[in-house]
Amino acid sequence: MSTPQVVVHRDKELMARAAAARLITKVVDAQAARGSASLVLTGGRNGNGLLAALAESPARDAVDWARLDLWWGDERFLPEGDPERNYTQAREALLDSVPVDPARVHPMAPSDGAYETDVEAAAAAYAADLAAAAGPEDHTRVPSFDVLMLGVGPDTHVASLFPEHPGTRETVRTVIGVHGSPKPPPTRISLTFPAIRSAREVWLLAAGEDKAGAVALALSAPGEVQAPASGAYGRARTLWLLDRPAASKLPPELYPAASS
Numbered sequence: 298m299s300t301p302q303v304v305v306h307r308d309k310e311l312m313a314r315a316a317a318a319r320l321i322t323k324v325v326d327a328q329a330a331r332g333s334a335s336l337v338l339t340g341g342r343n344g345n346g347l348l349a350a351l352a353e354s355p356a357r358d359a360v361d362w363a364r365l366d367l368w369w370g371d372e373r374f375l376p377e378g379d380p381e382r383n384y385t386q387a388r389e390a391l392l393d394s395v396p397v398d399p400a401r402v403h404p405m406a407p408s409d410g411a412y413e414t415d416v417e418a419a420a421a422a423y424a425a426d427l428a429a430a431a432g433p434e435d436h437t438r439v440p441s442f443d444v445l446m447l448g449v450g451p452d453t454h455v456a457s458l459f460p461e462h463p464g465t466r467e468t469v470r471t472v473i474g475v476h477g478s479p480k481p482p483p484t485r486i487s488l489t490f491p492a493i494r495s496a497r498e499v500w501l502l503a504a505g506e507d508k509a510g511a512v513a514l515a516l517s518a519p520g521e522v523q524a525p526a527s528g529a530y531g532r533a534r535t536l537w538l539l540d541r542p543a544a545s546k547l548p549p550e551l552y553p554a555a556s557s
């Protein structure tokens with residue numbers, strides 16, 4: 298478990314641009330060191346803001362897009378192409394404008410796909426895909442993602458792990474079907490904490506005043522069942538990327554004055 302580090306940017310636009318620059322460097326370094334890189338994408342406003350900033354960055358051409366594996370932290374279980382699907386939004390924000398290798402892009406199943414409306418089967422299939430991609434060096438049933446990104450909801454949810462929901466107590470499965478989500482749509486697929494914690498780095502993204510309470514609560518370590526964002530950490534690094542409004546309720550010792 299890595300101790301959370303907090304970086305605060307002036308506003309959400311700067312946060313998205315800085316996070317995109319950070320991500321490009323990370324991917325380029327991983328590709329230089331290991332030949333390829335793997336990322337887990339998040340849905341939500343901040344995750345999509347980062348992808349849009351990446352699409353606009355001239356430095357995006359430094360990434361070898363064909364040597365990048367892309368996974369998702371969660372998905373809204375909706376038909377293929379639905380505008381609310383995290384995959385659809387990621388395509389619009391970035392993926393349709395960069396030369397990714399389709400065989401290395403791993404969206405979670407839609408509700409009209411191979412598993413139809415059986416969300417448990419769809420979750421099990423994703424877990425099997427992750428297990429197949431994990432090498433012996435990973436020592437777990439999921440690959441050692443270079444960076445796993447998570448948007449933080451105003452209720453402290455991450456991926457589709459909501460406060461007090463059964464998914465927050467899952468210790469065996471790496472991917473679960475989520476039923477009765479308090480945020481629409483009610484049916485979702487989500488990585489669990491065991492999968493999230495296998496990442497080298499976990500980055501939590503939060504911008505806006507409506508996230509301030511969630512950020513302060515999660516970083517005061519109340520427990521992952523009550524505040525799921527507090528249970529998301531990476532093996533080597535856990536990074537909270539915030540804008541000033543989202544950081545506004547943090548205690549001063551956690552608010553690094555030097556960040557801009």
Ligand SMILES: O=C1O[C@H](COP(=O)(O)O)[C@@H](O)[C@H](O)[C@H]1O
Nearest residue numbers: 339340341342343448449450456
């Ligand atoms: O529904 C979801 O919400 C969270 C947070 O979204 P935000 O718009 O409040 O930033 C997101 O991280 C998750 O992937 C998504 O499915």
